[in-house]
Amino acid sequence: MVKAQRNKTNIRHFPLIEQANLAEKDLFNAHQGYTIPEYINANLLHTLRHYQDEAIRNYHYTQTQIKPSPQHVLFNMATGSGKTDLMAGLILYLYQEYNYRNFLFTVNTNSVLMKTKDNLVNKNSDKYLYQDKIEIDGTQISIVEVERFPRIQQENTIYIKLSSVQKVSDDLFVLKENTMGLSDYERQPVVILADEAHHYSASTKSEKEAENTWESAINKILNVRNEQEQKNLLLEFTATVDFDKEVIYDKYRDKVVYRYPLSKFMFDGYSKQVKRIETSASDEDKMLNVVLLSQFRKYRAYSEGVTSTFKPVILFKSPKVAVSLEANQIFNQMIENLNVRELIAFIKRQQLMDSNASSALSLVYDFYLKNEDDLGKIIREIKNDFDSRNVLNANDTSGNMLEKGQYQALNTLENPNNLYRVVFAVAKLTEGWDVLNLYDIVRIEKEAGTNKKATMAEAQLIGRGARYYPFEIEGQKSYQRRFDNEPSNKQLFLETLHYHTMNEPQYLKQLVGSLKQMDLPTGEDKKNPPIEIKVKSSFKQTEAYKNGKIYYNEVVDVEDEWFDSIDKYGINHQIDISRSLNYGSREVSYQSNVGVNETKTISLGHLDERYIKKAIQRLDFYQFEQLKKYIPLLPSMKDFIYGKNWLNANKLNLFLTVPKEYKSTDVTPDDILNVVIELLKEYEVKFKSGYVKQRGTNKFIGYRINEYLTNYNKRVPEYDTANLFNETMQKIAVYEIEDDFYVYEKAIVNKLEYELIERVKAHVNELKEKYQKSVYLLRMDENMHRESAKSEKLKLHQYGSRMNREGEITETHLQGFQPDFILFLEDSEFYFQIFIEPKGMSGDRFISELWKQDLLLYMTDNQGEMEFEANEKNVRISGLKFYTRGDGQKTMEQLSNMVQIKNQCNKLV
Template structure:
């Protein structure tokens, strides 16, 4: 029996943690910017965790140690966008000279999906821009069968099932690929669902058997020193001793479903089950429940949220032979559906217990909404709206809108990749196990489990399928959604289309669009075991807990609350450029070279030798070195159209022609040109100069323009709004419990984390402080992170000094629970500082200070550095427009931002010094 390993003892030894904790990587990461040839050529934006995965790979690849990047594994949960990460790495490797990419899959439908994702520009989920451009030249993607068909200027993909690769390698035929092809051609092998590559590795001892494709893949990998194997999987059994050993130095990035869930990218998973005894009624109830919730979700999305979606229901039959019978029964139920069929759901809604009884609350909301004016279903004859609602169900779930997909019957298979399209009409799919892996659909919202046996057990397939359904369908809430004003504190909805919107509003009926339902008959211990396994995978959370805080009576009675204000700014398009903006953008040095150093092909010694032979001189982007015709051509070809006049006008106000760019702005740069002997600037051909402009100089110009002249910025003008309109008298905080590993390496469920603990009664002395009785703390309690609680204790240590400095002023610290937002003046990005302190001279009106603070854990300092700069810049960049008639006359009004508060000794002393300098 294979030995099982405790991961807690060895996880830090894995490659991904070695990289993350490497000081060299951390320093490198500070200056890293994702190459424009990646971001400009992808059809969608990389998420933070995908960027981190690509960064890990690039760092490893460019480390100069080729063998480290030769065979690596990305362990990313189902639905986290492995294919987009693959596409980003493909673009990166293309830039480094790779042209041939072999894509390995193990199922036919996954192969077809991958083929469309990577090579069909007309496919909705094509991963690249319709026109991929490198150095101004269009780069096609192409599916090929043989290396002979490879295009040197293109990105060439070969798609093989795992069995096909094995057959081609071990039984070569004429005009077919062989091992020799992989010797001659530098090749990247991308293995999807790569846990299936471990045929031999899973065995306790290696078996001398060449007849498996793990061995075939390894032979391809080692046929050429430059060949790379990039594995991607959601499933890797690191507790298996042999798997653990194999991947310890190969696991380059790990992002599990728990992290995915915590970051808000997944749907919430709910269960709707019944305990009926008659078999026909059991199945009928399951069908009714699923189609009712599905069609309610579609109508709600369309009529209240402005989102076009056709939610899919998957009916999971026990056996393939039953799929047709189950489909026939399904349509019998649909054709005979009537209002009385919804009575059991109405009873469930009436029996709701509390806010977190997900089943009953959301169903109660459904019946209320169906008869509302927003639904537009109810009439004077049918005040419940159920008649029109059932008519919608019958139309949308007609026989033309359902299909069967299993290993024997692949009806309408061409529609599988199109299910997320708003034009999709398929609403129900009948299957067994054929769609457990590799099925890319985000509009799956309901799964009906037709196994009604007493002895049914939870299978890995159940978990995989629920994980697939738990991926969030991206959507954007309309600005008008339950929202009177952008700054209204009781409307703290999320704004990221790819994340959940209602974590702080769990009783909002819009949550239906980010809730997945699993429908089944509750028998035996099935539900308990299912929940246990899903908790273990991080697919569901332990539950939701509510904490309530309220503004203290003394604060409500204060002048600050009743007559005070907060200073707010808005997002706006760039309307002018200051001389400082122009200087920062163009009066810069750019290091350029016609010589490209590919570190992955050279040793450190060779790199140093090559660099030592470079000579440097300073040149200008001017007629002396570059002809006008050449500059025109470079500006047209570089950076995917960034330098076209229509785009430049959005960044550089008043520019009227490309000639101005050439004559006024580009000559401001100093170009430090590095060259080898015989490649001085005057020795270069026109083509070489063009390539240097496109490949080295203009990408740096673009970076500077993006950074210092962004199209969108935050207004520097701040205007007052009544403080009482921003901060709610009572605020609910919703906290989710997630699994965690305790000191013994066991998985436990903490409900929930530090934010659940009140600071006034905290069990740790270093975090405990009686904010509930502090006259300067506005809310009744502080449920913050440990860093936030340390910040409050810091303010407590300074409050007497503040009162001495600002005699007779009202001083209040207010926890900002997504009530107040600030737009970064430089680039318009929105964020919500954690704390606001008001210092209000109510008697003499000498001053009114709004002070904004952000306590920040060490792991976020680098990522959120832009927020810190936005806060620090407020004092110098903000201008305040004020109506004295409404808010009173003050001699001095300031909007102050401070460095991040962090309890690390060095960072803490910097914050304390800044606090003292600005306020004391």
């Protein structure tokens, strides 16, 4: 990878992370397979994401497997990745597992402090991260905010002190009444949660004296109990830490417990995409451009079926308060004076001035000009939405964010009752601002800097603004991007943050450098000229093109009456329930020669239906009105719990896989309840995914190749920092392919797809020996019929019993999918059509796509189920395993084996 090459002379190792990773893979390590305690997710408002879960597992490793366990650790995690959620979970973990009751949260800005107060202690805040009632092992826990940790402490209570690091330092070094001195931190063990830790990292000569004082204060608190058994702890959190500096790396190399960089956060889909709109337009013209874009986003969201209030917010970033105030006045006046005639003239002038306008703005201009007759109404809506009452200038004369009213407004911008559409600000919003529906950041050029310090501040702001906004479509929320693989422009307007900046080469070079330093992938949003992809003239002369067909299965509508039992949702519900006990958080006495993988299955007999009722009470999905949305014929909860077509609770027996040393008496009622809760959570996912209104059939329809395989236009996206992902992101490029087996003159594909083409090419001669008439690779690009109903026909849908090769019933998916390639083989006797789908993703995203692979393999294994039209006898349709990098799944070996059974194919058809 390019990134690896750049750093190969300066590789940074972090022993705690490396050791934890090794322990995860070591079957004989007690940490292997550890799962975080159930009480953490049960008491948090948000279920922890996979990487937050990993962070806690890593921390658990340091506290249980390293002796002595480290007092001081650092979590280096991307802006927007949920560090405060992680803190909330760690507070519960340290309270329950190690009896820490006193937590000091400290940061260097009041805005972050106020936000965190809402997160951790203010139950009335929309940002509160805990459940209304915190309960562990049947005991209710209270969280109390204090200015000073009490000498006599209440049972079942967590105390949190929130303070700026400046005040902590002042209180420590300047003794005053009712403040916390060093003796307070010595009396009782304290956990320090230090946010935005890069502000008080390792002392250097270049740091300000105040920051040396902060670090000194933190270290004094950390070390004051070193002679006692239960020590004070320091957990630091930051997105920004410069490990390229030796002094920083030397301080933290053995303290970094988890890293989740911004590039990984974005690649995993938890952020918006980021695009730059580079323009030579004036600040005022940029203002009008962004208003038009923002309002078009709003219209587009509602046209796409976004059901919740969608209010895209604009941030105008200025270098100075005076400039911000002036820009605010210009903006208000511009909105007030806006009229139809001048708007049309502005759009046409912009089109003339910049023929290569951004893709987004080009679509925006087209929309307003096509709706010229309605512009009067549109402008009235713009004037209403962007009225000065809906514009917030988040500065006072000192350049700081105002503490009360403005703080509340800035941190509730997603709230439907908050009408602000525009924020004017200087640099103070780069930390502590937790807005999700920010879609446009505009750089005010007047007096703006272009040096590295300025562009790094911009890059950090872009990273903060890239947080994903979980809007609802058809009542469904997602916390990850949905439209990465959509050929439409949904992502451009619903899942993309635009940074509007100037088109000056030297500045842009500096900005891109800052973005790369942050591992923040962005692309320039420009309208690249489309490239025409033509079907080869030689292929057009063939019989395959003139008379050949490609086959996809039909779909039929499904009535509610069909959903009359639990198995119709793809749920394999058995009377004998077999589950694994989640014992990772229990202390089990193992002998040194016993591995954690040694287990046995025990019978617990009849599963008391009271466990099911209790689990249902804890899961919102199983409230009757909610359940009815997915089981429309369900008459009552009683029928759901006891009915033989549903849970059949009176008949259930429970078998648990447990550690070898367990006895049935070691399994507690809480263990059983947790097993049932996890089972019902899995069923919830399948109820939701299985309730589909259309599903595939086993009838396959042939579509004429010459009608569906046509010339088409496609643009090549450009990502300036795509090299940060290299092999994982798979940058798209244009490849000339002269070989006759490929039916198009060019291929606009990523590296993995091109690798697949080359792998198939290596088998062409072998294929031609058996299929003398036709051997062609068809690229089925959704761009071919982007705006046409034809594209919906050329998709595969699940059908049959939906079992994978292991005999497991798989989830039902409503959406069809179009495999990227078809290998079209033909001889004098029959067609052989093989679907091939390359997949470059990994981890959870790869797993979420496996239903597509199951369908492809199901077709291969169940040829006898397929039906065709009466005049189409000699057709065979199969699918291969996903093609992964380097043919990691041996897909080409599967292909070779498949084509070797030609004689069997004749018998089958």
